[in-house]
Structures are given as structure tokens and as C-alpha cells.
Amino acid sequence: MTARTLFLLPGDGIGPEAMNEVRKIISYMNEDLGSGFVLDEGLVGGSAYDAHGVAISEEDMAKALAADAVLFGAVGGPKWDDVPYEVRPEAGLLRLRKDLELFANLRPAICYPALASASSLKPELVEGLDILIVRELTGGVYFGEPKTITDLGNGQKRAIDTQVYDTYEIERISSVAFELARTRKNAVCSMEKRNVMKSGVLWNQVVTETHKAKYADVALSHMLADAGGMQLVRAPKQFDVIVTDNLFGDMLSDVAAMLTGSLGMLPSASLGAPDAKTGKRKALYEPVHGSAPDIAGKGLANPIAMIASFAMCLRYSFGEVAQADALEKAIATVLDKGIRTGDIMGEGCRQVGTVEMGDAILAEFKALLQ
Numbered sequence: 173m174t175a176r177t178l179f180l181l182p183g184d185g186i187g188p189e190a191m192n193e194v195r196k197i198i199s200y201m202n203e204d205l206g207s208g209f210v211l212d213e214g215l216v217g218g219s220a221y222d223a224h225g226v227a228i229s230e231e232d233m234a235k236a237l238a239a240d241a242v243l244f245g246a247v248g249g250p251k252w253d254d255v256p257y258e259v260r261p262e263a264g265l266l267r268l269r270k271d272l273e274l275f276a277n278l279r280p281a282i283c284y285p286a287l288a289s290a291s292s293l294k295p296e297l298v299e300g301l302d303i304l305i306v307r308e309l310t311g312g313v314y315f316g317e318p319k320t321i322t323d324l325g326n327g328q329k330r331a332i333d334t335q336v337y338d339t340y341e342i343e344r345i346s347s348v349a350f351e352l353a354r355t356r357k358n359a360v361c362s363m364e365k366r367n368v369m370k371s372g373v374l375w376n377q378v379v380t381e382t383h384k385a386k387y388a389d390v391a392l393s394h395m396l397a398d399a400g401g402m403q404l405v406r407a408p409k410q411f412d413v414i415v416t417d418n419l420f421g422d423m424l425s426d427v428a429a430m431l432t433g434s435l436g437m438l439p440s441a442s443l444g445a446p447d448a449k450t451g452k453r454k455a456l457y458e459p460v461h462g463s464a465p466d467i468a469g470k471g472l473a474n475p476i477a478m479i480a481s482f483a484m485c486l487r488y489s490f491g492e493v494a495q496a497d498a499l500e501k502a503i504a505t506v507l508d509k510g511i512r513t514g515d516i517m518g519e520g521c522r523q524v525g526t527v528e529m530g531d532a533i534l535a536e537f538k539a540l541l542q
């Protein structure tokens with residue numbers, strides 16, 4: 173088997189604790205399944221600042237660019253609150269996203285049956301929920317120019333952000349959504365504001381044309397983004413894949429996230445364009461949560477978001493669908509057995525720490541693959 177290179181960037185706070193649990197899974201896969209993962213590790217965020225005075229070194233950036241996939245923990249913490257803006261911990265993550273050209277952000281919202289009661293919605297609305305939000309990550313109003321605040325000279329100022337999308341950006345993000353839908357329930361809902369925004373009109377047109385030209389077998393619906401937000405909390409199970417722009421995706425993915433209970437449960441993937449020669453996409457996998465300074469170093473962090481991010485890596489970077497399914501099933505089984513970290517603790521359950529949760533998931537994973 174050809175080597176599969178994984179570059180690990182555990183980062184700060186609970187990042188390294190959660191990453192350790194993934195490392196155990198990878199060791200098992202290499203030793204017992206012959207998976208052939210070759211690991212290298214670097215520094216990002218505050219830990220990189222302490223060592224090199226930057227949020228990620230050039231050497232580690234080069235390794236990230238060369239790897240088949242990057243696994244990222246979390247960055248930040250009060251220790252680095254006052255470092256210069258350009259080298260703040262988050263700058264490392266933004267640099268990775270930019271240099272790897274990760275334009276597609278995948279945020280699944282899965283509600284494990286055992287946790288349905290932890291959602292802010294009624295259990296029957298979220299039990300068994302499995303939706304995927306595909307957010308455009310490198311364009312739109314967060315990056316469009318002009319982006320200015322001008323003094324108007326009359327005691328007033330004017331702030332301008334520019335929402336801008338070109339055809340190719342909408343084509344490529346919607347293609348990712350259609351392709352992913354084919355591996356799921358085969359339905360895409362596109363969300364924009366075509367009623368009030370020109371970028372919404374173009375978004376709607378390009379998604380419709382891309383669908384007609386290449387993905388007519390996938391069920392496509394359109395929804396205004398505000399109505400989409402409402403439907404996400406009214407009847408979230410109606411969706412399979414949602415595709416949307418950077419701004420709406422930022423908000424809608426956070427809404428969807430909260431349907432599932434805790435930040436410690438949420439994985440994500442960011443993908444780039446397929447390489448013209450190899451067909452492989454650059455990819456970075458990371459939990460949605462931050463470095464959780466309040467619990468860092470105490471062995472209390474929930475490693476599930478990090479482990480589920482690795483399951484996404486198996487699925488999307490290495491095509492190991494059966495192994496990804498098994499790892500996700502292992503997480504569900506451990507939750508069914510009432511094993512919980514503090515953030516998802518429920519009545520009658522057994523509270524464990526990071527290491528014990530990781531061990532329990534690994535044991536179920538092994539049992540499923542035997």
C-alpha cells in the first residue's frame with residue numbers, strides 16, 4: 173500500500189489532548205489493519221508562537237501543503253490574547269485555509285439517538301438527524317473588496333463590505349455539494365437571498381445550471397436563507413445536504429450545530445480543488461470547538477469531535493467508507509452505553525475523562541472491524 177501522509181497540528185489547550193485519542197486509533201489501524209499512515213507533527217497557534225514567534229512556521233506550512241491530509245486540533249488561549257494581531261493563534265488556521273485553497277467547508281450535524289434529549293429542540297425533531305452543511309469558505313462578503321470604513325466628514329462614517337461571487341466559485345462549491353449528496357440521500361437544498369441580492373440571483377442561476385448539466389440525478393431544491401434558518405429549527409430532518417455562501421453558511425452551520433447538543437461533538441472538513449494530475453484534494457480536518465482553556469490540561473475534554481473529524485478524513489481523503497462508518501458507529505455505540513464526558517453528561521450515565529472516552533471508542537471500533 174502506498175504511504176498515506178497525515179500532518180498533525182494539535183495546537184493549544186485541549187487540542188493536544190483530543191489529538192492523542194486520534195493517534196491511538198491511527199496506531200491501531202497501522203499495526204492491525206496495515207493502513208500505512210505516515211505521521212508527521214508540527215506546531216500551530218500559541219505553541220508555534222512560543223517556539224518560532226509566528227502562528228505557523230514556513231517549514232510546517234510546507235509540510236501541510238505536501239501532506240495527503242492535515243489534522244488540526246485547536247488554537248488560542250488567554251496566554252496569547254495580547255500578541256501582535258498578525259501572529260495571533262487564529263492566523264495559523266487562516267493561513268492554512270488560504271494557502272491550501274480550502275474553498276469548501278463541510279459541517280455535518282448528526283444527532284446521536286442517545287443524545288437527543290440534550291438538544292434545545294424536542295427529541296423527536298432531532299433524533300437520528302444527519303445533515304451536512306456545505307459552506308463556501310474563501311469568497312463572499314468576508315473577503316470582497318472594497319472593504320472599508322470611510323469618514324464622511326460630517327460626524328458620520330460609512331462602512332462597506334462587498335458581497336462578491338464569480339460563476340466558477342459557485343460552480344465548484346455546488347459541484348462538491350452534489351457529489352457529496354450522491355453518497356448520502358441524494359438531495360441538495362441551495363440557500364441564498366435572490367429576492368434582495370444580486371449575488372443571490374447569480375448563485376441561484378449557477379446552482380441550477382450546474383445541476384442541469386452534470387447532476388440531474390440529484391434532487392435539488394432552493395430556499396431563501398432566512399426561511400432556511402427557520403426550517404432548520406422547525407423541521408431539520410427535511411434536509412440532506414445544504415449548500416450556501418460564506419456568510420449564510422457561517423450562521424446556518426452554527427444553528428445546525430446546536431441541534432446536536434455540545435460543541436465537543438462537532439467535526440468539520442475543509443476541502444480544496446482536486447489536483448489536475450492525481451485527482452486528490454487538499455484537505456484539513458478539525459473539530460468545530462476551540463481550545464477550551466477552562467478545562468485544558470485536566471483530562472476532561474470530549475475527544476469525539478476530533479475523532480469524528482478523523483472519520484471524515486478516512487471518508488473524504490482516503491475513500492475508506494467502511495472504516496469511517498465503523499468509527500462513527502463506534503462513537504454511537506459508546507454513547508448508547510451511557511459513557512459520557514462532562515459536557516454531555518446525562519442522568520444515569522457514567523462520566524469519564526478524555527482518555528477513557530477515547531479507549532472506549534477504540535475498543536468498539538476494533539470490535540466492529542474484527
Ligand code: NAD
Pocket residue numbers: 186245246247248249250265435436437458459460461462463464465466467472473474475477513515
Ligand atoms: P471553546 O470552543 O474553546 O469553548 C467553549 C465552551 O465549550 C467552553 O466552556 C469549553 O470548555 C467547552 N468545550 C469546547 N470544546 C469542548 C470539548 N471538546 N469537550 C468539552 N467541552 C468543550 O470556545 P471559546 O471559549 O470561545 O474560545 C477559547 C479559545 O479557543 C479562544 O482563544 C478562541 O479564540 C479559540 N478558538 C479556536 C478555534 C479553533 O481553533 N478553530 C475555534 C473557536 C475558538
